[in-house]
Amino acid sequence: MFKRLLRIYHTLKYLKPVQFYFRGFYFLRNKIFGNNLKFVSYPIDKKSDLPLLEFPKSRVSYKNIADFEFLNFSKKFKSFRNIDWNYFEFGKLWCYNLNYFDFLLQQDLSKEEGLKLINDYISKAEVLKDGLEPYPISLRNINWIKFLTIHHISNKKIDSFIYSCYLHLLKNLEYHLLGNHLLENAFSIFMGSIYFNDEKLYERAKRNLKTELTEQILDDGAHFELSPMYHHILLERLLDSINFAKSSTEFEDQTFLDFLSKKAEVMLSWMEKMKMSNGDMPLLNDSGLEIAKSADALIEYAQSIGVTASENTILKSSGYRKYKSPNWELITDAGKPGPEYIPGHSHADIGNFILYNNNKPFIIDPGISTYEKNGRRNLERSTEFHNTVVVDAKNQSDVWGGFRLGKRAEVKILKESGSYLKLSHNGYKSICGDHIREFQFSDTLITIQDVLSIGSRNCSAIAYFHLSKSIKIVDKGTDEISFDNGVIMKFANAISIDVEKYNCPDGFNSYITCDKLAVHFNKSLETQIF
Structure with missing residues (x-):
């Protein structure tokens, strides 16, 4: 018992007060008042068309009708109507991947197929579980917005669901975890603010991005969790944010765009410094194969939106x-x-x-x-x-x-x-x-x-x-x-x-x-x- 208490002490003593506060606050609030998604109707005429550039394609994880493969586990549901978005047989991470909707951006997925999947998901909103957690909301909203923008789709029901998820996310930002989770929340809200022309979302996201990017990106350009895989993932998200910011006519903020670009430049430089000469990503800390985009794909994406790596990066603060x-x-x-x-x-x-x-x-x-x-x-x-x-x-x-x-x-x-x-x-x-x-x-x-x-x-x-x-x-x-x-x-x-x-x-x-x-x-x- 004493050893267990000592282990817990050494684990908890490093946490920030804000983590303790929000873990307790969310627990009590949810117990007393609940934490259900509240659906609101979004006025579609507030939006404007975004002339976005192409995004990098995702790996193929949607194999056929209602047939998914993530993390080397496959599941084929009988039909669209039978898709269980809470499917948990392969664990929480597999269920998360199902709810991310990253497959909307794979090469061979049609507009019609993507819309069927989105509409089926919305029709089952009342029974969703893991998909309404802050992290899956953040990633799914980004992928839905990209898909809708690429295909020039304007659909009030879908937009209202996305917007409702953002309001839910704002009440559940991951301050209890911090790190890449809170940064993903901020990236998603930022892209959503530009998609919806929403000034309140924009200001909130901008404030959080300034705070988190300043802390989380080290002097040598590394993401401070020191995982090359998460570095790649977050760099892609930062490039997405720059892409959205450059396309916006509502929010023309050159100072903030310069801030984002400078962070992307040093992150690119660290990634280029760390990648092996054959293009391999070093699998240090929590890094695995076939999760993040390759360094070469991210370099190509960065160049397409006018971002280049900083020169003369020296590996230092990352260790x-x-x-x-x-x-x-x-x-x-x-x-x-x-x-x-x-x-x-x-x-x-x-x-x-x-x-x-x-x-x-x-x-x-x-x-x-x-x-x-x-x-x-x-x-x-x-x-x-x-x-x-x-x-x-x-x-x-x-x-x-x-x-x-x-x-x-x-x-x-x-x-x-x-x-x-x-x-x-x-x-x-x-x-x-x-x-x-x-x-x-x-x-x-x-x-x-x-x-x-x-x-x-x-x-x-x-x-x-x-x-x-x-x-x-x-x-x-x-x-x-x-x-x-x-x-x-x-x-x-x-x-x-x-x-x-x-x-x-x-x-x-x-x-x-x-x-x-x-x-x-x-x-x-x-x-x-x-």
């Missing part, structure tokens, strides 16, 4: 560092797990790294496959699931409950130069002192030094290296391993080297069996990769 040579590309994580008060997408992975050889993945961060609160989710956030050191089978930081983070490691960058980085963290201070990791990078050799500052033979330390699915081991000695791509890894002071199998996520709810190295050592380990 990520990147080193590149003709044959090698390495990204390492020398930053804290994430923002203290919203660490739900953070992992226990200080010192983690990704390594590509000749533009192909060699040592990878496996990424994620689920948001369900289960053992798999806990594993994918754990130190063991990353390319760093585990001591006594413990996590550096206490990841738990799917999206919780209790007592957390503090990280320091001790020294760095153009090709050298030395960092430490105190996640194991009660066991073996600080874990100190050094990276020395050159065109032909990568050296990693791991030291436990008060290590002893009583500490069980393991350095993990997760191999890409394309990598095969061709020879294993006592201190050296060679691979089919010609790379050799050599270890000094290793007690033993084990080759283990792991289930590498291949998107959500899909896995490939790959190899990982578990290198056992006591106080220090030197790894050479050449």
Whole structure:
């Protein structure tokens, strides 16, 4: 009981007062007064046509009539009338995706099919559950507005439903969560304000966007939750907002447009800096395959609306560092797990790294496959699931409950130069002192030094290296391993080297069996990769 209370204390002590207030306020309000969607009729003559540019197409998730596929799970309903918008058999995230309506923007969906789906959804408004939560409302309204604008559809019933959802959203803004959720709320309201020519919505959204973008976009351009996947998602939303703002004749606010554009420029620059040379998005923290738009697609979209990346971005405040040579590309994580008060997408992975050889993945961060609160989710956030050191089978930081983070490691960058980085963290201070990791990078050799500052033979330390699915081991000695791509890894002071199998996520709810190295050592380990 005491350990549980201590964990809860270390989890809650970082939260902001506003999170406590709104969690309590919403709970009591909903219990006493309820929180039902109230339908209002919107006067359609207030709207104006928006000459918007094309938007990036969505991945195909609507396969056929009433047939959907999200997160590698498929469900075909009998007909339009039988679509269950509360379908929960595949979990909450699948149901969320069903309610986002992202499929309205896929390449092959017709205007008529899209309208059937929208009208069916509205006809079932009284029984909707997850779809009336603030986050799905935010994303669905954006997708509906884009669809209606692209097809020049003016429909009072649909517009009234969208507007009613915005009024509901305004009463349920996600101040209890903050972070990307509150930012998505603001992006959606901003686009809705331009679509409806609504000054009150516009001023509210502008105020929230100024506050949240100022806080959430770091000096080096990273989104502060430090997930490349969410960075891509939020960058697309920011570009959408710029697209809407440029099309508006009602709200011509050059100062605010310049503010949005500058944030987009630094976000673009960070994304370009972080993407691998073959275009891959690094799967750091909560990042998975086939969720966000690719870097190349976002760069093309930005250029189409006149936004270009800032020059000379240096990775700094995000904690990520990147080193590149003709044959090698390495990204390492020398930053804290994430923002203290919203660490739900953070992992226990200080010192983690990704390594590509000749533009192909060699040592990878496996990424994620689920948001369900289960053992798999806990594993994918754990130190063991990353390319760093585990001591006594413990996590550096206490990841738990799917999206919780209790007592957390503090990280320091001790020294760095153009090709050298030395960092430490105190996640194991009660066991073996600080874990100190050094990276020395050159065109032909990568050296990693791991030291436990008060290590002893009583500490069980393991350095993990997760191999890409394309990598095969061709020879294993006592201190050296060679691979089919010609790379050799050599270890000094290793007690033993084990080759283990792991289930590498291949998107959500899909896995490939790959190899990982578990290198056992006591106080220090030197790894050479050449």
